[in-house]
Amino acid sequence: MGKSLWSVAEPPLLSQFDPGVVGVAWVDDKGRFLHTWGLADSIAQKPCAHLARFVRSCFARRHPGIQRFDDLRFFCAPQTGDGPPGALLLMVTAKEEAAADRRAVQSQRKADALEKIGKALTSHQTLQPLAVAATHAIATAAELAATLLWVRSSEEGPLELLASVGASRAGTVSLHCLRPDDGVSCVAELAVGSGRNLVVANVKEHPMTSDVEGKFCYLAPGGMILLPLIIQGNVLGLLEVIGREEDKHFLDYQDLFATVAEHLSLALNSALMYENLERLAAYDPLTGIANHRTMQEFLHRRLSEASRSDGRVGVIMLDVDHFRAFNEEEGHDAGDRVLKMVSDVLRTIVRPYDLAARYGGEEFTIVMPGVDAGRTYQIAERIRTGIESLEYTSYTGEPRRVTASLGCAVFPENASDAASLIKAADLALYEAKRTTRNRTVLYEGKCKSGENRSVLSVVRSLIPAELHDLTEKFLGSCRPHFACLVEELGLSTVQAQTLEAAALLSPYWASLKRRQEREEMDSITDRESLRHVVACFAEWEERFDGDGPKHLAGEAIPLLTRILIVVEALVSSRGQTFTSDPGRYDLSLVNLLAEKESAA
Helix, strand or coil, X not given: CXXXXXXXXXXXXXXXXXXXXXXXXXXXXXXXXXXXXXHHHHHHHCCCHHHHXXXXXXXXXXXXXXXXXXXXXXXXXXXXXXXXXXXXXXXXECXXXXXXXXXXXXXXXXXXXXXXXXXXXXXXXXXXXXXXXXXXXXHHHCCCCEEEEEECCCCCCCEEEEEEXXXXXXXXXXXXXXXXXXXXXXXXXXXXXXXXXXXXXXXXXXXXCCCCHHHHECCCEEEEEEEEEEECCEXXXXXXXXXXXXXXXXXXXXXXXXXXXXXXXXXXXXXXXXXXXXHHHHECCCCCCECHHHHHHHHHHHHHXXXXXXXXXXXXXXXXXXXXXXXXXXXXXXXXXXXXXXXHHHHHHCCCCCEEEEEECCEEEEEEECCCHHHHHHHHHHHHHHHHCCCEECCCCCEECCCEEEEEEEECCCCCXXXXXXXXXXXXXXXXXXXXXXXXXXXXXXXXXXXXXXXXXXXXXXXXXXXXXXXXXXXXXXXXXXXXXHHXXXXXXXXXXXXXXXXXXXXXXXXXXXXXXXXXHHHHHCCHHHHHHHHCCCCCCCCCCCCXXXXXXXXXXXXXXXHHHHXXXXXXXXXXXXXXXXXXXXXXXXXXXXXXXXXX
């Protein structure tokens, strides 16, 4: 068979084929080429160990076989007759078949990678754990040499390296922050500044990466792709993926990494929004320190720990002196600035494991675990003198003095629970304000939280005798309307009691404000038991349509204040101002009352 096939220079059987597409060879049982034609000429010049093993296996099985190597498919038919062993080896190009196989492998690899990465992106709500999980998932799924992820946590801040895989410590330290606005010093900053994906074929050969990514990868690096993470036109972060040196198909996966970057951008944005909401729920938005709720949670945990270990917890209540007068004279922006300055003083003095919080309004609370009475007083005095040294210049250019009064109490000497501890510190604060102000007072004795009188009885004790009939009559007229709204809106017992106390106090409070008797108003406000009652008057002049002094609108005005405004108008003017000045009122409350009265 072999001899007859190759008895002429070019076998007639093959003359109809394209030698650039088809090849024929006669090989021995070792896979060595004896005669070649067409494609076989080039194959014979570059012996292939895989092809030789394939030929030998066909001889061993005494049966034809088919196999593909790279972009060629081979058919081997061993000679079965007498004569020296040989085989006919037919080969044809299989580039389209190989390309289809590569696409199939790539598709499967992409699907596997997206599945692993997708799980990582949905497994965490907060930023740091999400960044670490995503970076590891991307590096593992795509078999990368290194992966780095930077995120910008604030609009104007730098991009910080939150997680990395495959990079040495020296590399992560040198690239910890990206500041493209200050000038481009690396290819990562170049990508952030341009806002476009950048591709580097070989990091060892690129002038901006050879001394950076080319040296800090633990595995030998190959190509690199940098993908800015963009949300609504803003660069949120940057994903840098570096392929392995032996991965010749790394750059074929650019669409995969682009898809990953899109999903990663959305996940990181969600995590940032979640953390911002958590921060808003735990911290005061004006001063940036903890809010009242966070303080209460912290205080209860520290008291529980102190009870188990026979420890102590010191509490300081702080109130900025004459703040309402300052606010009215200088304006609310100036008042906000003073509150920020006071909170900065607290940050510089309290220890890292203490908690400074804004209790409400111009009042602050400091909770200090493991501190006795003497040390609590010392820290309070440092805070007082720190506030006293603040320099504030009014809009007229005149310096204004800022001072604060402070009250201190210690668990368990002064109180046995959180409520009574706060009350003890607040009573000491009231004593400081009642005497000279700009003073620190340490509570003496044991305070019991259950000794409070009812809020209504406290209000009644403050109202002058000549106003008793007027205030009681006004409260009696308001009560039916309060009862209706309490039921319809599902208000708590405390809220209902606060409404009644505010209605009882309202005529007297209005007269004090008309006569500008600020000292008397401050003495009422300084009472801890009346804090929520007086808060109902804080936004009394605001309008539901937003045209009030502070331009608060709608639900930005506290609910109890809106209720008081509506009920007061209903009682005082029989609701005539609802039609003459509807923008002042929450008309949903007006309609609710009207519907209930019609039903009755």
